[in-house]
Amino acid sequence: MAGKPKLHYTNGRGKMESIRWLLAAAGVEFEEEFIETKEDLEKLRNDGSLLFQQVPMVEMDGMKMVQTRAILSYIAAKYNLYGKDLKERAWIDMYVEGTTDLMGMIMHLPFQPADVKEKNLALIIERATTRYFPVYEKALKDHGHDYLVGNKLSWADIHLLEAILMAEECKPDILSAFPLLQAFKGRTSNIPTIKKFLQPGSQRKPPTDEKSIAVVRKIFNI
Amino acid sequence: MSGKPKLYYFNGRGRMESIRWLLAAAGVEFEECFLETKDDLTKLQKDGSLLFQQVPMVEIDGMKMVQTRAISNYIAAKYNLYGKDLKERALIDMYVEAVMDLNELLMTHPLQPADKKEQHFATLVDKATNRYFPAYEKVLKDHGQNFLVGNQFSRADVQLHETLLMAEEYKPDILAKFPLLQSFKARISNIPTIKKFLQPGSQRKPPLQEKDVPKVMKIFH
Numbered sequence: 001m002a003g004k005p006k007l008h009y010t011n012g013r014g015k016m017e018s019i020r021w022l023l024a025a026a027g028v029e030f031e032e033e034f035i036e037t038k039e040d041l042e043k044l045r046n047d048g049s050l051l052f053q054q055v056p057m058v059e060m061d062g063m064k065m066v067q068t069r070a071i072l073s074y075i076a077a078k079y080n081l082y083g084k085d086l087k088e089r090a091w092i093d094m095y096v097e098g099t100t101d102l103m104g105m106i107m108h109l110p111f112q113p114a115d116v117k118e119k120n121l122a123l124i125i126e127r128a129t130t131r132y133f134p135v136y137e138k139a140l141k142d143h144g145h146d147y148l149v150g151n152k153l154s155w156a157d158i159h160l161l162e163a164i165l166m167a168e169e170c171k172p173d174i175l176s177a178f179p180l181l182q183a184f185k186g187r188t189s190n191i192p193t194i195k196k197f198l199q200p201g202s203q204r205k206p207p208t209d210e211k212s213i214a215v216v217r218k219i220f221n222i
Numbered sequence: 223m224s225g226k227p228k229l230y231y232f233n234g235r236g237r238m239e240s241i242r243w244l245l246a247a248a249g250v251e252f253e254e255c256f257l258e259t260k261d262d263l264t265k266l267q268k269d270g271s272l273l274f275q276q277v278p279m280v281e282i283d284g285m286k287m288v289q290t291r292a293i294s295n296y297i298a299a300k301y302n303l304y305g306k307d308l309k310e311r312a313l314i315d316m317y318v319e320a321v322m323d324l325n326e327l328l329m330t331h332p333l334q335p336a337d338k339k340e341q342h343f344a345t346l347v348d349k350a351t352n353r354y355f356p357a358y359e360k361v362l363k364d365h366g367q368n369f370l371v372g373n374q375f376s377r378a379d380v381q382l383h384e385t386l387l388m389a390e391e392y393k394p395d396i397l398a399k400f401p402l403l404q405s406f407k408a409r410i411s412n413i414p415t416i417k418k419f420l421q422p423g424s425q426r427k428p429p430l431q432e433k434d435v436p437k438v439m440k441i442f443h
Contacts, residue, residue, distance in 0.1 A: 051357055052320045063312065069291065070315030077308055086299055090285060093292035098274050131274055 005030040005060040008044060010219060012212045013205045014107065015068045016056045018100075018162060020204065022072055024197035025158045026079035032203065038219050072096075076155040088150045095136070095148055095156040099163040102132045106166050110208045111222065121170060128167045133178050136160055140180040146187055153191065161188045169207055227252040227282040230266060232441055234434065235427045236329065237290045238278045240322075240381055242426065244294055246419035247380040248301035254425065260441050291322075298377040310372045317358070317370055317378040321385050324354045328388045332430045333439070347396065350389050355400050358382060362402040368409055375413065383410040391429055 005023060009016035011034040023030050035041050035055065045053050051066045058065045061078075065071045076082040076092075083089045105124045112120055139148055148156040164185050167174045175182050189198060197204055208216075216222070227245060231238035233256040245252050257263050257277065267275045273288045280287045283300075287293045298304040298314075305311045327346045334342045361370055370378040386407050389396045397404050410416055419426050430438065 051316060052323075053353055061309070063309070065312060065316065067316045067319035070312055070319050073315055074308065074312045077311070086296065087283070087285070089299070090287060090292055090296045093295050094273060094287065094289050097289035097292055101274070135273055 004028075005058055007032045008035065008049075008057040008059070009055050010035050010212070010216055011205070012208055012216065014056075014208075014216070017205055018103070018159060019056060019058060019068065019071055019075070021158055021162045021197065022075050022079075022081070022155060024203065025153075025191070025193050026075065026081060027193045028075075028079065030203070035219060036215070038221075041219055069100075072155065081153065081155045081158070083150055083154055084152075088154075091149045092154050092156040095139070096159050098132055098135060099156075099159045102128055103163050103166055106170060107208075109170075110213050111217075124167075125171050125174065128170075128174055129177065132163075133167075133175070133181060136184075137178045137180050140184060146184075157184075157188055158194070161185060161194065226250075227280055229254045230257065230271075230279040230281075231277050232257045232438060233427070234430055234438065236278075236430075236438075239427055240325070240384060241278060241280060241290065241293055241297065243380055243384045243419065244297050244303070244377055246425070247375075247377075247413070247415050248297065248303060249415045250297075250301065252425070257441055263441055294318075294377065303375065303377040303380065305372055305376055306374070310376075313371045314376050314378045317361070318381050320354055320357065321378075321381045324350060325381075325385050325388070328385070328392065331392070332432065332435055343392070347393055350396060351399065355397070355403060358406075359400045359402050362406060368406075379406075379410055380416070383407060383416070388429075 005028065007016060007019065007030055009032070011032075020030070035044070041055070044050050044055070044057070049064050050057055051064070054066060056066065056068055056071060058071050060071075060074075065074065073082070083092050102124075105120070105127065109117060109120055109124065136148065143151075145151045147153050148160065161184075164175065164181060175185065188194060196202060227250065229238060229241065229252055231254070233254075242252070257266070263277070266272050266277070266279070271286050272279055273286070276288060278288065278290055278293060280293050282293075282296070287296060295304075305314050327342075327349060331339070331342055331346060358370070365373075367373045369375050370382065383406070386397065386403060397407070411420060418424060
């Protein structure tokens with residue numbers, strides 16, 4: 001028994017990517033078992049491994065954990081990335097929910113029909129630059145610290161970096177109006193565990209391409 | 223200043239209802255400020271009260287909290303409805319997240335366009351009775367205890383209970399095949415704070431009526 005967390009998902013970003021980021025940032029080695037066909041998913045369902053018949057699923061600490069947020073919260077708390085008290089936790093939760101909403105929009109984009117894709121991309125860019133990024137820019141400006149909450153690295157920072165990089169894939173200069181976020185991005189990318197995860201050959205997954213969209217559609221019937 | 227939490231939302235269930243349930247279950251009195259028009263929402267957005275320009279928003283303990291999950295997490299932890307350790311918390315989170323997925327289906331049903339409604343209803347019933355309810359029935363069966371996690375009342379019980387009642391509003395016999403969920407429902411309904419919330423005159427909101435859908439859409443769109 002390895003003792004390492006084991007991730008069950010398709011070989012792509014999707015909802016598992018934030019979990020990979022968090023484990024990597026916490027310096028936790030993990031294994032992955034990729035679902036390649038519908039039969040792979042059925043097998044997991046039939047052997048009772050998936051509480052609600054869905055992935056992500058992460059085997060960790062004797063549990064078969066499902067539900068992305070449940071998994072992320074557990075990892076964050078276990079590895080001291082969830083603040084020092086209830087109020088810091090509240091702020092981390094608020095910030096993470098914001099970046100979750102933004103990344104959710106970006107994640108769904110490749111699966112949309114061509115006629116709405118352009119409109120939705122424009123909406124993503126608008127939301128990123130008028131609703132979400134200004135909040136994080138202001139948070140950093142107001143307290144002048146390197147990290148979003150409690151002057152210490154937390155889940156909120158890791159999640160924000162992931163969101164920034166994803167948004168830049170949509171529009172490379174999307175941070176042009178946000179100098180503090182640019183500095184934040186540079187700083188946070190240099191944290192050793194994160195720097196390692198950003199290297200080629202890590203378990204970080206590339207952006208969704210046509211081929212993986214087809215695989216996902218087939219496995220999940222969407 | 224009353225010190226009571228103050229809830230900002232429209233006068234209906236939506237995403238605020240779970241928060242109302244949780245506060246009520248914890249025996250916490252709260253006030254409400256209802257958004258009736260788009261201008262009410264715009265005003266809140268303009269005065270910087272809404273971190274991401276959205277409601278729900280709850281003023282509590284000196285914070286203007288937004289994001290349903292963040293608010294619910296805070297309330298649950300503050301009032302000891304979040305388990306005793308990390309592993310119990312993990313189970314509660316898993317159960318709650320799935321309940322929220324089902325809740326989302328239930329909540330969005332009245333907002334579906336007419337031509338999609340029937341299909342949506344079928345999906346809702348299918349997911350409830352084939353995916354979600356069997357999971358919770360099994361949890362209760364496996365440990366034989368009165369509450370979902372740690373033999374103690376938690377937010378998982380509150381939120382599942384809320385969703386069971388909502389599901390029954392759509393299909394009164396939806397729990398027919400789930401005897402343990404039926405007795406769970408009765409047991410939780412009888413907890414004094416919950417029983418009080420179920421009485422007429424409480425701050426619990428009624429289901430969204432067809433006729434009120436345009437008004438809600440107008441505020442948010």
